[in-house]
Amino acid sequence: MHASRGIALFASAVFIAACQPAPTPDVATAPPDAHPVPAAAAPEDIIARGEYLVRIAGCNDCHTAGYAEAGGEVDTARWLTGSPLGYRGPWGTTYATNLRLRIDGMEEAEWLAYTASLRTRPIMPDFILRTMHEEDRVAIFRFVKSLGPAGEPAPAFIPPGVDAPRPYFELVLPDGPPPAAAGAP
Template sequence: MKAKSYLFNVALIAFLPLLILSCKKEPTAAPEVVAESLEPSEEDVIAHGEYLVGIMGCHDCHSPKKMGERGPEMIPELMLSGFPSDTQMVKFDSELIKQGFPMFYPDLTGAAGPWGLSFAGNLTPHETGIGNWTEEQFKRALTQGKSKGLENGRMLLPPMPWQGFAGLKDEDVHAIYSYLKSINPVENVVPAPVSPENM
């Protein structure tokens, strides 16, 4: 009996490594990870641009308004088309302006101050707006304050707060530009600024 038990133990010890090896699984390759595209869709870019235009207050000056129960209300079909060219020019004659105080047209699309009289531009994709602008021109206007985005152009006049947009990321500028290019084009030739002596 002892001999049988001894032989069994010897056989078990001899075959144990083979048994262990046969039970081991071959290592399997890690599943191939397919990288998903992290590029936002055009719709996402435009939606982000719309959001930025909203929170940056672009409508405050660039969208014509009418008076409603709660004050100025945006006119949807004229959204972001700037100072309406058919608006009567107001003669600002105030000692406050000479002291540095600005005054605004009722819909906020025009302003008077020590710099003269300035008008909010047409930001729609019509050729009277930014329809012919490149994205680089738009970026230059928005972040460097250059009129029409021209390198040698005059500086944008108050109340355009371009200094606050100087640090915008390129992807944000692209999103705003994409959104503005997607909106309804409105034909509206905004008048040129008026110098203080001609107000």
């Protein structure tokens, strides 16, 4: 499959998933091995868990410029520094945040509160973070913190009807934006 077509299909799948209502997880029924790194684990184990989660959750796919195109072969020094690639649709044009700058000024408790209630515009699948166990969100936070601040802030959101500079994916919905996306921050 051509790389740009594969990326477009992936972005479409993420967008469609992001537009679905978030399920309410029942943490009590989580499998017993859902937390392989206990909260009392060594700091390096928690950071390694965070790196693993960032890789498998697809964070780099949007938050690291060129990651998908390079098949994941991007130096970690460039990870999670945002991307100039916009995602344009009926909601306007959004950009993947520079997570290293976003997290840099946060304390762990702030991150946990932020990710527990995160609601964003498409195409960010915010429901993934909201449904993660706290230990996993801590691991991601500590991994990103371990990378240190780098890069520039992401471009600002561009409202609907305003032209966005290239590059961007244009996502067209058959009946307009889902109701939850229309007023998202």
